[in-house]
Amino acid sequence: MADGNRRERRAHAGGELVIPVAAVAFTLYYFSTIWNSPWTAQVGAFLVGGLLLAFCAVFFARVAIDYRAGEADLGVANLLSWDDWYCGRVGLLATTVGYVWFVEDLGFTLTTFLFLFLSMAILNRLRRLGTCFAVSGVMALGGWALFIWAFDTRFPSGWFEQTMRGLTG
Amino acid sequence: MSDLSTGQILAQVFLDTIGYWWVIIPTIFLGMIVGGIPGFSAANTIIILLPLTLAMDLETGIVFMVTLYCAARMGAGIPAILVNIPGTAGAAATPLDGYPMTRSGRGQQALAMSFVASSIGGLLTTVIALATMPILARVGFYMHSVEMIVVMLFGISLIASIAASDMLKGLIAGFFGLMIGSIGTDVVYATPRGTFGFLELYDGVPLIPALVGLFAVSEAFLMIERRTILDDSDIARPKPSWEATFEGAWIALSRWWHIVWTSIIGLIIGVIPGAGAAIASFVAYQQSKTFSKTPEKYGTGHPEGLIAPESANNGVTSGTLVPLLVLGIPGGATAAIMLVVLQFKGVGFGPSLFERAPEVGYGMFMAMAIAYLIMTVTILPLSRYMSRITTIPTIYLAPIIISFTLVGGFVPREYMFDMWLALGFGVIGYVARRTGYHVAAILIGVILGPLLERYFLLALRKSGGDVSTLFSSNIGNVLWVLLVITIMVPIWQSWRRRRQAEARAA
Numbered sequence: 001m002a003d004g005n006r007r008e009r010r011a012h013a014g015g016e017l018v019i020p021v022a023a024v025a026f027t028l029y030y031f032s033t034i035w036n037s038p039w040t041a042q043v044g045a046f047l048v049g050g051l052l053l054a055f056c057a058v059f060f061a062r063v064a065i066d067y068r069a070g071e072a073d074l075g076v077a078n079l080l081s082w083d084d085w086y087c088g089r090v091g092l093l094a095t096t097v098g099y100v101w102f103v104e105d106l107g108f109t110l111t112t113f114l115f116l117f118l119s120m121a122i123l124n125r126l127r128r129l130g131t132c133f134a135v136s137g138v139m140a141l142g143g144w145a146l147f148i149w150a151f152d153t154r155f156p157s158g159w160f161e162q163t164m165r166g167l168t169g
Numbered sequence: 170m171s172d173l174s175t176g177q178i179l180a181q182v183f184l185d186t187i188g189y190w191w192v193i194i195p196t197i198f199l200g201m202i203v204g205g206i207p208g209f210s211a212a213n214t215i216i217i218l219l220p221l222t223l224a225m226d227l228e229t230g231i232v233f234m235v236t237l238y239c240a241a242r243m244g245a246g247i248p249a250i251l252v253n254i255p256g257t258a259g260a261a262a263t264p265l266d267g268y269p270m271t272r273s274g275r276g277q278q279a280l281a282m283s284f285v286a287s288s289i290g291g292l293l294t295t296v297i298a299l300a301t302m303p304i305l306a307r308v309g310f311y312m313h314s315v316e317m318i319v320v321m322l323f324g325i326s327l328i329a330s331i332a333a334s335d336m337l338k339g340l341i342a343g344f345f346g347l348m349i350g351s352i353g354t355d356v357v358y359a360t361p362r363g364t365f366g367f368l369e370l371y372d373g374v375p376l377i378p379a380l381v382g383l384f385a386v387s388e389a390f391l392m393i394e395r396r397t398i399l400d401d402s403d404i405a406r407p408k409p410s411w412e413a414t415f416e417g418a419w420i421a422l423s424r425w426w427h428i429v430w431t432s433i434i435g436l437i438i439g440v441i442p443g444a445g446a447a448i449a450s451f452v453a454y455q456q457s458k459t460f461s462k463t464p465e466k467y468g469t470g471h472p473e474g475l476i477a478p479e480s481a482n483n484g485v486t487s488g489t490l491v492p493l494l495v496l497g498i499p500g501g502a503t504a505a506i507m508l509v510v511l512q513f514k515g516v517g518f519g520p521s522l523f524e525r526a527p528e529v530g531y532g533m534f535m536a537m538a539i540a541y542l543i544m545t546v547t548i549l550p551l552s553r554y555m556s557r558i559t560t561i562p563t564i565y566l567a568p569i570i571i572s573f574t575l576v577g578g579f580v581p582r583e584y585m586f587d588m589w590l591a592l593g594f595g596v597i598g599y600v601a602r603r604t605g606y607h608v609a610a611i612l613i614g615v616i617l618g619p620l621l622e623r624y625f626l627l628a629l630r631k632s633g634g635d636v637s638t639l640f641s642s643n644i645g646n647v648l649w650v651l652l653v654i655t656i657m658v659p660i661w662q663s664w665r666r667r668r669q670a671e672a673r674a675a
């Protein structure tokens with residue numbers, strides 16, 4: 001079982017390389033920002049970053065050995081596949097980006113309602129839209145009542161919040 | 170009160186405090202809610218409700234703030250167990266074993282275990298803190314930068330511990346977290362480092378967006394593959410029952426010694442100003458695993474892996490009050506806000522506080538003890554109902570988690586940038602989970618990295634750059650030895666088990 005998992009995991013080493021590649025890129029960028037800085041800004045980063053680069057180098061070597069031995073390919077199927085589209089993950093990512101994009105202008109309540117409704121509709125494959133509408137409405141209004149009306153938390157404010165502030169004084 | 174003995178004063182304060190049950194009970198529920206939502210905490214709730222807090226009389230204000238503090242700490246463990254989302258950084262070690270229990274249909278037991286461990290841990294450490302306050306108050310004086318470096322390394326060594334299945338990936342994740350934690354200006358010359366030009370990162374990576382992204386957002390994107398949070402392979406889904414609550418409570422009670430020593434770890438770390446619940450829970454988990462007879466079970470839903478961080482982070486609550494009351498030095502953010510509120514009400518801190526105003530000094534500890542007692546009877550029965558969240562279809566749950574936690578990421582600093590940052594961390598967390606890197610290892614690095622660097626630089630600055638200063642103090646050297654033992658014991662145990670297995674096979 002363990003061997004089977006190992007083979008399965010190593011079959012798509014491309015996905016496993018994303019984090020180490022990102023780590024190396026970030027570390028090199030970080031080094032570039034401290035190259036001419038005082039030693040106090042450098043010492044910890046060079047120590048930790050140096051070790052991180054060493055670990056990543058060992059990992060790259062491990063992947064290369066597995067690749068040459070035919071135990072790994074550079075595919076990314078463990079990270080990206082058509083299943084991400086079919087299960088609605090890509091749609092959820094798009095609505096999440098939209099949520100962060102629009103929440104400053106539309107305000108917390110309205111954006112949360114739209115995000116919840118669209119996301120639930122996508123994940124439900126456009127079925128049970130009534131349930132999605134009701135759950136989204138209750139959650140968005142509940143969030144407004146708890147956080148903005150009761151706690152007076154400074155969430156992003158928009159048309160709805162300003163109207164309700166006028167109505168509730 | 171000055172004519173009364175300490176025992177009589179304590180009895181009087183107990184009776185006075187229990188009379189505030191009408192403040193304690195609603196505050197417990199408020200604390201559970203704010204503790205459970207990333208971005209909200211006891212500290213910023215007291216700030217949000219400052220007009221109310223300042224309007225209260227002194228005793229009511231103390232009871233309110235202390236109860237909120239304890240309840241928020243306990244509440245942070247609920248989403249950590251049920252949906253793999255720690256409410257605060259102090260609960261970041263809780264999902265390591267709490268969430269696997271939920272996935273296997275034991276969420277209710279896990280909640281009951283967490284509540285019992287938290288209550289007993291909090292109650293016990295309150296009593297110990299009260300009894301040993303003069304000694305504990307001195308701990309902060311002995312913990313200089315060198316000693317703090319070793320304490321941080323205790324926490325960081327957990328990276329290797331939780332990444333036992335693939336050490337190299339665990340180290341990459343942990344050190345990547347440490348590098349991310351190094352973003353921001355250095356503590357001596359304020360040189361900006363790795364900020365990508367964003368002014369919002371000059372103070373370092375804010376913790377809540379990192380927590381929200383790595384745990385909540387990435388978990389939400391993964392959970393939609395399943396119908397509910399429970400493993401799809403579970404054919405017989407357990408129905409909520411009182412038996413499960415009692416079973417969980419009994420599992421925790423039967424490990425009472427584990428609760429005792431891990432909560433004392435929390436108490437001692439809580440006394441050190443600037444340390445905090447996150448470090449305490451990581452250290453307690455790591456120590457619990459190191460000295461366990463079954464370390465291989467950790468990370469799979471092992472009760473002791475849940476009890477240790479929950480006892481420890483509740484032990485921190487009483488610990489942070491000690492330097493606050495005795496020295497006027499707050500041990501954490503919530504204690505700092507309490508200090509401001511109480512000073513506004515004319516309370517002067519220091520060793521003489523317990524003679525001048527025993528109702529304040531003893532009252533804070535008594536409020537904490539009574540809050541934990543009442544929490545046990547009010548919250549424990551709710552585990553039966555809370556665990557039902559695991560049966561909500563993920564198609565509804567995932568978007569709710571994303572929206573409310575992303576906005577939670579916005580709350581502490583009120584920067585839109587922090588929501589984008591949380592989303593960025595969500596992508597990192599998702600990639601990490603899908604490809605076998607542990608997000609907890611990244612988070613440990615993000616939390617402890619800046620602290621470690623700060624103390625390291627302070628130690629070097631004080632010694633004029635002499636690295637041997639790391640081994641210059643007696644307490645520090647004792648801690649170094651303990652750290653080496655902590656690292657070596659699992660290796661030795663693993664070697665011994667392998668030898669025994671080989672011997673049996675032969």
